[in-house]
Amino acid sequence: xxxxxxxxxxxxxxxxxxxxxxxxxxxxxxxxxxxxxxxxxxxxxxxxxxxxxxxxxxxxxxxxxxxxxxxxxxxxxxxxxxxxxxxxxxxxxxxxxxxxxxxxxxxxxxxxxxxxxxxxxxxxxxxxxxxxxxxxxxxxxxxxxxxxxxxxxxxxxxxxxxxxxxxxxxxxxxxxxxxxxxx
Numbered sequence: 001x002x003x004x005x006x007x008x009x010x011x012x013x014x015x016x017x018x019x020x021x022x023x024x025x026x027x028x029x030x031x032x033x034x035x036x037x038x039x040x041x042x043x044x045x046x047x048x049x050x051x052x053x054x055x056x057x058x059x060x061x062x063x064x065x066x067x068x069x070x071x072x073x074x075x076x077x078x079x080x081x082x083x084x085x086x087x088x089x090x091x092x093x094x095x096x097x098x099x100x101x102x103x104x105x106x107x108x109x110x111x112x113x114x115x116x117x118x119x120x121x122x123x124x125x126x127x128x129x130x131x132x133x134x135x136x137x138x139x140x141x142x143x144x145x146x147x148x149x150x151x152x153x154x155x156x157x158x159x160x161x162x163x164x165x166x167x168x169x170x171x172x173x174x175x176x177x178x179x180x181x182x183x
Contacts (some may be wrong), residue, residue: 032075033061036109037115037127041079047091048106049098050144054089062124071164074149075142076119079126083114092117093148094135097172114173118150121160129172131159137167 043055043130054077056063065073078096080088090096103110117126118134119163126148134148135157139149149166151157157169 003046020057033126035079035087035115035116035126037081037082039079039081039085039115040091041077041087041091041117043077045089048088049089049095052091052143054091056091056143061126062119062121071140073141074121074147076121076124076150078119078129079115079117080113081115081117083112091131091144092142093129093150094142094144094146097148100172118148120152121149122151122156127152133171135161135164135166135167135169137161138164140164160171168171 005178006044010024010136031044032042035041041050041054043059043061045054046052062074062076064071075092077109078090078093080090080096080099082088088099090099096118098156099106099108100110100113100116116129117131118129119125120127120132132150132152135152136148137144138149140159149157149160151160154169157179160166161169
């Protein structure tokens with residue numbers, strides 16, 4: 001029995017969307033993600049650092065890219081919550097880092113940021129960036145190039161660094177712009 005190509009493609013796309021939805025990674029334009037602070041991050045907005053869509057074209061909290069069964073990319077969104085409850089979304093942990101490092105460029109006062117969150121690589125859950133361990137220097141790329149890969153524990157970050165040829169594990173308060181740019 002021959003199956004028309006359009007039916008086959010429709011089935012493949014439907015299976016992909018169902019798989020993404022079942023893992024909690026697929027969202028729709030205007031969908032809000034709950035942050036641990038109780039605030040909401042809207043997917044699909046524009047990252048103030050790089051100009052990319054927060055959550056990418058799939059508007060997802062975390063997107064993984066594989067080639068021949070090998071991890072090639074990871075894009076997890078970030079968020080900053082200001083004291084006035086304004087939420088700013090980011091394309092990834094690196095964009096959040098840049099936003100905090102050069103505040104004059106973005107016209108912000110970082111002392112007015114109440115919370116900063118990044119997406120944990122393993123769980124797809126938001127972590128307070130001050131508690132996250134960030135892996136630098138892997139060949140894993142985000143939408144805008146090499147990114148910081150966040151983990152909830154130093155042990156998990158070290159294991160990822162070793163497995164994927166990373167250079168170092170840092171925390172936000174110990175990172176310098178030079179480290180992030182050189183990765």
